[in-house]
Amino acid sequence: MRKWKVVFIALALTILWPTIGLADEKSVNLAPEAISAILIDSDTGTILYEKNGNQKLPPASITKIMTMLLVVEAIDNGKISLSDKVRASEYAASMGGSQIFLEPGEEMSVEDLLKGVAVASGNDASIALAEYIAGTEEAFVQQMNEKAKQLGMNNTHFSNSNGLPAENHYTTAYDISIMSRELLKYEDLITKYTGIYQDYLRKDTNRPFWLVNTNRLVRFYPGVDGLKTGYTSEAKFCLAATAKRDSLRVIAVVMGEPNSKVRNKEVAQMLDFAFSQYKNVSLYTKGQVVQSVAVDKGKEEKVNVIVPRNFSILLKKGEKEEAYQQEIQIEENIPAPIDKGRIVGKIVVKKDGREISSIDLVAEKQINKASTWELITRTAKRMFLQ
Structure with a gap:
């Protein structure tokens, strides 16, 4: 079973989504x-x-x-x-x-x-x-x-x-x-x-x-x-x-x-x-590293988890600020091999427990599976350093 790490981050923001546009649409003829x-x-x-x-x-x-x-x-x-x-x-x-x-x-x-x-x-x-x-x-x-x-x-x-x-x-x-x-x-x-x-x-x-x-x-x-x-x-x-x-x-x-x-x-x-x-x-820019996570049996032991595109929140000017939560969900100890761009988590923005927006998080690069010899060598080095 895959394990997921979830982190909550408070946002002091007012978030507005398609409903605001539909309201304004009725009052303007652009x-x-x-x-x-x-x-x-x-x-x-x-x-x-x-x-x-x-x-x-x-x-x-x-x-x-x-x-x-x-x-x-x-x-x-x-x-x-x-x-x-x-x-x-x-x-x-x-x-x-x-x-x-x-x-x-x-x-x-x-x-x-x-x-x-x-x-x-x-x-x-x-x-x-x-x-x-x-x-x-x-x-x-x-x-x-x-x-x-x-x-x-x-x-x-x-x-x-x-x-x-x-x-x-x-x-x-x-x-x-x-x-x-x-x-x-x-x-x-x-x-x-x-x-x-x-x-x-x-x-x-x-x-x-x-x-x-x-x-x-x-x-x-x-x-x-x-x-x-x-x-x-x-x-x-x-x-x-x-x-x-x-x-x-x-x-x-x-x-x-x-x-x-x-x-x-x-x-x-x-x-x-x-x-x-x-x-x-702007919450994140394209390519920004959110976390580095462990890779199970990979040639490299960690992979960066990045945002694949700009991720922002739209606000109506003059709106009062309210508290929002940003929930980061990332798979833990991901088994190799991992393709570049593979979805390994997501960021969810919530208000009052309701999802407002989300974006997938992806692996920054490809990580191939380590050979048996590489795994043995890695284990031996760890034992020696203990």
């Missing part, structure tokens, strides 16, 4: 001209404002958030690297609409293609990356839909990787907020590109290409560093934007806006509302 909209806290997923959040609509190039998510996941797990050279196919180069004007057979790095997607919304760059990762765009789209299902995006189906009009291609503002939040788990990587206002591709060639971010809020709204615009005649003007001030990061999504000016204005209103009404308190 996006009157959008068909649908949503505003969430990125760390906790708390909904701060919502309008027709589950209405299925064409997302246009906001689709590329999922494309970028699969790209950064492939980078993170070592399947591809930013320096890899990608050869553009005839099909990728044939894409119309927003593009970086890839030539058939042209080679470009994953990093430059990712920049072309994030900044210029390149349809051709999206296809080139999709084919590089999955072999064909069709296979990549299957991965997109599988990821959507894993994330609980229950009202989403993708038919391509770039958002050009296609049958059976739809999502919702709420589902967009889910995949945006997932992409921001790779904040340090992705915002290096989505936060660029202008840059160049092919800088050292005779055909340099000027990139200007389709998300103008990156330049004109303090703290905005992503994520993605979208427009087709069917979808109208769409935007998923994220901004960070101090430790509070929020995500605002609008769909079906009449023009880009109104789109930007209403997203700015949503961001203003979030930053004026809320703040958060």
